[in-house]
Amino acid sequence: MEHFFVNTAHALVAWLTGLGLAPGWADLILLVVQWIAVIIIVILNITVLIWLERKVSGFIQQRLGPNRLGPFGMFQTIADAIKLLTKEDIVPSQTDRMIFKTAPMVFIIISVMLYVVIPMGDGMEIVDLNVGLFYFISIGSLSTIALLMAGWGSNNKWSLLGGMRSVAQMISYEIPLAFSLLGVVMITGSLRMSDIVAAQSNIWFVVLQPIAFITYFISATAELNRGPFDMPEAEQELTSGAYTEYTGMRWALFFLAEYTNLVAVSALMATVFFGGWQGPWLPSWLWIIIKTYLILNVFFLIKWTFPRIRMDHLMSFSWKFLIPVSLANILLTGAGIEVLMRMGW
Amino acid sequence: MSLNDIVFIALAGITLLAALGVVLSRNIIHSALFLVLTFLGVAGIYFQLNAGFVGLVQIMVYAGAISVLIIFAIMLVMDVEPDQTNLFNQSTPTIMAGGYVSVLLAAGLAGAIWFTKWPLSAVQVGDQGVEKLAGMLLGPYVVSFEVAAILLLVAVFGAILLAKGVEDK
Numbered sequence: 077m078e079h080f081f082v083n084t085a086h087a088l089v090a091w092l093t094g095l096g097l098a099p100g101w102a103d104l105i106l107l108v109v110q111w112i113a114v115i116i117i118v119i120l121n122i123t124v125l126i127w128l129e130r131k132v133s134g135f136i137q138q139r140l141g142p143n144r145l146g147p148f149g150m151f152q153t154i155a156d157a158i159k160l161l162t163k164e165d166i167v168p169s170q171t172d173r174m175i176f177k178t179a180p181m182v183f184i185i186i187s188v189m190l191y192v193v194i195p196m197g198d199g200m201e202i203v204d205l206n207v208g209l210f211y212f213i214s215i216g217s218l219s220t221i222a223l224l225m226a227g228w229g230s231n232n233k234w235s236l237l238g239g240m241r242s243v244a245q246m247i248s249y250e251i252p253l254a255f256s257l258l259g260v261v262m263i264t265g266s267l268r269m270s271d272i273v274a275a276q277s278n279i280w281f282v283v284l285q286p287i288a289f290i291t292y293f294i295s296a297t298a299e300l301n302r303g304p305f306d307m308p309e310a311e312q313e314l315t316s317g318a319y320t321e322y323t324g325m326r327w328a329l330f331f332l333a334e335y336t337n338l339v340a341v342s343a344l345m346a347t348v349f350f351g352g353w354q355g356p357w358l359p360s361w362l363w364i365i366i367k368t369y370l371i372l373n374v375f376f377l378i379k380w381t382f383p384r385i386r387m388d389h390l391m392s393f394s395w396k397f398l399i400p401v402s403l404a405n406i407l408l409t410g411a412g413i414e415v416l417m418r419m420g421w
Numbered sequence: 422m423s424l425n426d427i428v429f430i431a432l433a434g435i436t437l438l439a440a441l442g443v444v445l446s447r448n449i450i451h452s453a454l455f456l457v458l459t460f461l462g463v464a465g466i467y468f469q470l471n472a473g474f475v476g477l478v479q480i481m482v483y484a485g486a487i488s489v490l491i492i493f494a495i496m497l498v499m500d501v502e503p504d505q506t507n508l509f510n511q512s513t514p515t516i517m518a519g520g521y522v523s524v525l526l527a528a529g530l531a532g533a534i535w536f537t538k539w540p541l542s543a544v545q546v547g548d549q550g551v552e553k554l555a556g557m558l559l560g561p562y563v564v565s566f567e568v569a570a571i572l573l574l575v576a577v578f579g580a581i582l583l584a585k586g587v588e589d590k
Binding site: 215 | 503
């Protein structure tokens with residue numbers, strides 16, 4: 077079971093080259109197949125996740141959650157998906173059509189691009205880039221553009237305010253996000269995902285870098301615009317922020333992209349701080365799924381437990397607290413590495 | 422035509438079309454968004470040249486940060502209808518002057534690229550580009566690296582001071 081997916085990939089390439097295809101083209105086809113497989117798995121998984129989040133939130137708030145369709149309401153998300161797919165596609169007349177229509181596509185494309193570097197098992201990265209971690213951060217920073225496009229293109233005050241808020245928030249929290257990952261990079265000495273996983277064969281980085289983990293967790297929550305940091309779509313003030321004018325499938329694409337981002341960030345967290353795919357007994361790809369799901373549940377727990385905080389508090393928390401703390405963590409890590417090297421480790 | 426050529430033509434095509442979009446859009450927000458696409462195309466060419474780190478810096482700094490700054494600046498100062506923000510100048514002398522300058526620039530650049538001898542380094546960097554770059558930046562070039570950082574810091578302070586103004590007591 078351990079090497080099932082890797083062997084399948086090798087078999088596919090061998091079969092394609094056997095058909096007389098040049099190796100470069102065979103690899104390209106393999107890449108496309110892998111990427112499509114990842115997209116399908118991620119999107120199907122999200123229907124499960126949405127059901128799970130509803131159930132978890134119901135449990136936290138002492139209510140039932142979805143319970144009519146199927147056992148434990150499991151088919152609720154499928155029904156919702158069918159409803160959204162068949163809904164009329166409304167484009168309000170005063171919008172900037174080109175931007176309004178492309179914004180959800182840009183958002184979902186960027187969020188699936190994140191999965192290229194995540195190791196989903198032993199040797200199961202789509203591309204094992206030598207700058208993998210940096211790739212994740214820099215592609216993630218692009219999603220601000222999509223939200224700005226949605227906010228501007230809708231030509232609506234709430235949308236624009238929501239878009240502006242999310243951009244301000246995402247730009248501010250990108251800095252502690254990147255800085256908190258730097259501590260891990262300094263210990264590993266590499267930005268390559270497989271090296272980062274391999275460096276955790278003895279001890280997980282969450283033990284070595286607890287401050288980095290906490291700053292990363294907080295800034296990732298803000299970066300994902302999730303509660304308690306979901307001011308960009310604060311329903312009471314902004315109806316639903318940048319998504320106010322969107323209906324049907326376009327709105328569903330935004331929703332899908334948010335969950336895709338959430339899963340990607342959780343998988344990255346499992347990879348960088350919790351030993352990635354390494355674990356006893358079970359196959360490696362199962363371990364990363366288990367770890368990702370546990371982290372996702374922590375995200376759910378936090379969202380449905382804490383009240384939303386105020387926008388200016390959020391910004392000053394990033395600039396006046398998280399950034400200095402993550403800088404101090406880099407200093408501490410550097411000093412620690414130096415001292416340990418002098419002591420002859 | 423090899424795979425390499427196809428990828429290059431696709432990337433160059435996207436970059437050029439997006440750059441044309443920047444110039445030809447009548448709505449300046451569209452121009453700014455096309456500019457993002459141009460940056461991404463250039464980043465793709467860096468990737469193809471096996472300079473992944475430079476490409477990612479391009480995406481993060483230009484496409485992710487500077488373009489957002491540009492769009493914010495446009496939104497803050499815009500006071501006319503959005504689709505009349507990036508109009509063409511219709512007077513003949515300006516078109517002539519603009520055309521002259523752009524032809525001259527294009528010819529100069531093309532000539533410079535064509536006539537320069539491009540020495541190929543014998544050193545194979547391969548997959549170690551980031552490590553080499555880090556060694557250079559924090560080794561032989563550490564002074565200029567730090568001076569650039571301080572320069573940026575001073576610029577940030579200056580910008581904040583200009584924006585806030587001095588409080589009179």
